[in-house]
Amino acid sequence: MLTVERFKRAREALQGILLDTSLIHSKYFSQLCGNQVYFKPENLQVTGAYKVRGAFTKVSMLSEEEKARGLVTASAGNHAQGVAYAARTAGVEATIVMPTTTPLVKVNSTKEYGAHVLLHGGCYDESFSEALRLAEDKGMTLVHPFNDLDVALGQGTIAYEIFKDLPDVDIILVPVGGGGLATGVSTLAKLLNPHVQVYGVEPCGAACVAASLEAGHVVTLDAAVTIADGVAVKTPGDKLLPYLQKNLDGIIQIEDDELVDAFLDMMERHKLIVENAGLLTVAALNHLEVRNKNVVSVLSGGNMDVITIASLVQHGLINRGRVFTFSVLLPDRPGELLGVAEVVCAQQGNIIKLEHNQFVSINRQSAVELRVTLEAFGLAHRERILNALRERGFEARLVPTTAVSD
Numbered sequence: 554m555l556t557v558e559r560f561k562r563a564r565e566a567l568q569g570i571l572l573d574t575s576l577i578h579s580k581y582f583s584q585l586c587g588n589q590v591y592f593k594p595e596n597l598q599v600t601g602a603y604k605v606r607g608a609f610t611k612v613s614m615l616s617e618e619e620k621a622r623g624l625v626t627a628s629a630g631n632h633a634q635g636v637a638y639a640a641r642t643a644g645v646e647a648t649i650v651m652p653t654t655t656p657l658v659k660v661n662s663t664k665e666y667g668a669h670v671l672l673h674g675g676c677y678d679e680s681f682s683e684a685l686r687l688a689e690d691k692g693m694t695l696v697h698p699f700n701d702l703d704v705a706l707g708q709g710t711i712a713y714e715i716f717k718d719l720p721d722v723d724i725i726l727v728p729v730g731g732g733g734l735a736t737g738v739s740t741l742a743k744l745l746n747p748h749v750q751v752y753g754v755e756p757c758g759a760a761c762v763a764a765s766l767e768a769g770h771v772v773t774l775d776a777a778v779t780i781a782d783g784v785a786v787k788t789p790g791d792k793l794l795p796y797l798q799k800n801l802d803g804i805i806q807i808e809d810d811e812l813v814d815a816f817l818d819m820m821e822r823h824k825l826i827v828e829n830a831g832l833l834t835v836a837a838l839n840h841l842e843v844r845n846k847n848v849v850s851v852l853s854g855g856n857m858d859v860i861t862i863a864s865l866v867q868h869g870l871i872n873r874g875r876v877f878t879f880s881v882l883l884p885d886r887p888g889e890l891l892g893v894a895e896v897v898c899a900q901q902g903n904i905i906k907l908e909h910n911q912f913v914s915i916n917r918q919s920a921v922e923l924r925v926t927l928e929a930f931g932l933a934h935r936e937r938i939l940n941a942l943r944e945r946g947f948e949a950r951l952v953p954t955t956a957v958s959d
Contacts, residue, residue, distance in 0.1 A: 566609065567606060599638065600666075608636045610707030613643075619694045622692050623691075624645060627650040628677070629655055630651065630663070658859075681698075704737075705733050706737060710741075711738050730784030731761075736797055753801050753805070759781070812829045874929055884920065885921045
């Protein structure tokens with residue numbers, strides 16, 4: 554059972570382990586959604602995510618015999634680092650099975666904590682099957698990433714810290730994958746204040762908890778397709794579902810495109826790197842149908858590789874019209890390109906890439922294609938530039954922007 558006394562013991566076990574992740578008030582997001590928004594920045598936690606809470610709590614409760622057999626787990630990254638860190642602290646061996654799609658930064662960080670990493674399967678569920686096989690064949694002690702009430706106890710300690718920083722919190726938004734974080738936080742939050750509302754937030758492409766709550770029993774999805782790799786889970790924890798049914802006030806589902814915009818906002822407004830799973834609760838702020846409430850958004854982690862970061866920044870700029878590409882057909886004669894450049898300059902656009910294709914027509918004297926990639930101030934500015942080109946006689950056509958630079 555998840556009781557206040559057990560949560561207290563979990564909090565005590567974590568003393569001296571955790572970093573301070575005090576709430577951060579966001580003026581920008583507060584104005585955007587009409588509530589007072591606070592972020593719980595677990596992306597700044599030791600190992601870069603909240604998962605160290607549950608992993609360390611679980612390992613601290615194991616017997617010496619269980620530790621001596623060695624630990625094994627499966628994880629897309631954050632739980633892996635949490636178990637590796639806890640194992641190193643306890644002086645025991647750990648084997649982590651990770652999906653082959655796991656970002657390199659998470660793989661390397663896990664290895665740096667001293668764990669043995671085995672890449673297996675294309676998603677978490679396939680990795681877990683391999684971890685389960687290792688536990689059975691080699692007698693290793695399995696540390697489940699979410700379907701374990703001891704793990705949920707550790708994750709739930711976040712609620713103590715939220716209430717300490719903001720006693721009159723009205724709404725808590727929690728990312729949901731397998732359900733461990735949502736179980737711990739929602740259960741303790743309701744024990745501390747039955748009136749607080751807790752919402753789980755899932756990606757539309759991996760909404761296994763939403764499906765399970767609707768069905769009234771654990772549901773396994775056919776696939777988990779989302780850029781939020783940390784919550785790409787097909788089957789939620791059966792031990793957790795009763796707590797989620799009792800304590801969650803609802804599920805908010807988020808499209809992947811919303812995470813791209815949220816990433817750009819967090820970087821520009823708060824200078825915080827938050828991974829896609831952690832951005833779920835940021836995107837969910839726009840889905841709240843209430844106003845003038847104190848809302849806490851849990852940022853679950855921040856472990857991202859630089860290639861993913863670069864891709865998210867670029868796609869975020871494109872989504873908001875701050876980078877775009879247009880195409881025009883021009884006669885192949887001197888001065889035509891200058892005319893286009895003059896219009897762009899007059900409208901304060903900044904050209905960052907040009908492509909001149911003479912082979913778009915068999916009669917290149919008749920027409921060549923010019924593709925121009927620009928920086929702009931946003932969607933409205935983009936339309937002003939395109940309209941100015943058309944008024945000048947250029948048939949400017951918006952085309953997909955595939956790359957800012959080669």
